[in-house]
Amino acid sequence: MGIYAAKELISQARNLAANYRRTVGRPLPGISNEIAEYDAICLLGLQAVEDKSLGYDALDPRNGERIQIKSRALFDEAKGGARIGQLKMNQDWDAVVLVLMDENYQPMEIYQARRDELEEYINQTSPNRAKRGALSVARFKIIGELRWTRENGLAGEQWENRA
Template sequence: MSIYSLEKLIAETRRIARDYRNATGKPLGGVSGEIAQFDACKQLDLEPVPPGTQGGYDAVGRGKRAGKKIQIKGRVIFDEERSGQRIGQLKLEQEWDSVVLVLMDDHFEPFEIYEAERDEIVAAQEAGQSKRAKRGAMSVAKFKAISQLVWTREFGEENEVWDNRSGS
């Protein structure tokens, strides 16, 4: 057992990742996914699966998401003007119910979390004709278009989910 709380370790990881990018101009590999998993679990009441667990999901829902198997993806947005930003490969062949995308600012702090159900993602992938789409790759813009905004830094977890597809 560590003498540090996980919350304290994640805060230090955010600082190191930010300082590393400022010093080198490159992101510190693998860090954003770990931070995203921590933030999604904390903000959306999810239970992370134990390390080494086989399956295509990173957490299991509690509360209103009880029992739901969720993949968690994270993306740091350093330049909002830059288009074509992608999320990590979606594991379409594995068992999961939804995907959560945690968007973070250049300080590795979350500012929005989106969630898309499996059937929405599969339909979008089938509609995409590119080789990337067939491999489970998707742009951040496409994910946002088919998903629902479920958490924001300003308001926390959304009581009424905002649906990107209908604009409601």
């Protein structure tokens, strides 16, 4: 792995990203996904995939599911309308994990949604949104299941966040 352990590098990346945002006023591009991928793999017990061209970032060793990992740093939770990155709808994957982080790029919650549920919602919305695989954080939380929280760790009994 080299001189540094991944855990230490991720810790430094969190600090750099938070300080950058506080200084410059905008997020450091691309860093939240790297941090979220590390967190999801460690906290959920996933296996990293080296070849990102496959359309997924990790495998779940319990069931072999192919997982896309998405992230969103929430700097002002009072502001609504936060969106997640584009889903790779044209590639093979089974589920998406969304890592929600605070202003210090520390994980707060991790949600997981299955492909069929995401496709069902996206196909019911506008054709342009479906084509882009666009989705809000709020909608993802409704569709998905809470898998991990900062306060409680792994969800023993996964509950569904549906009305």
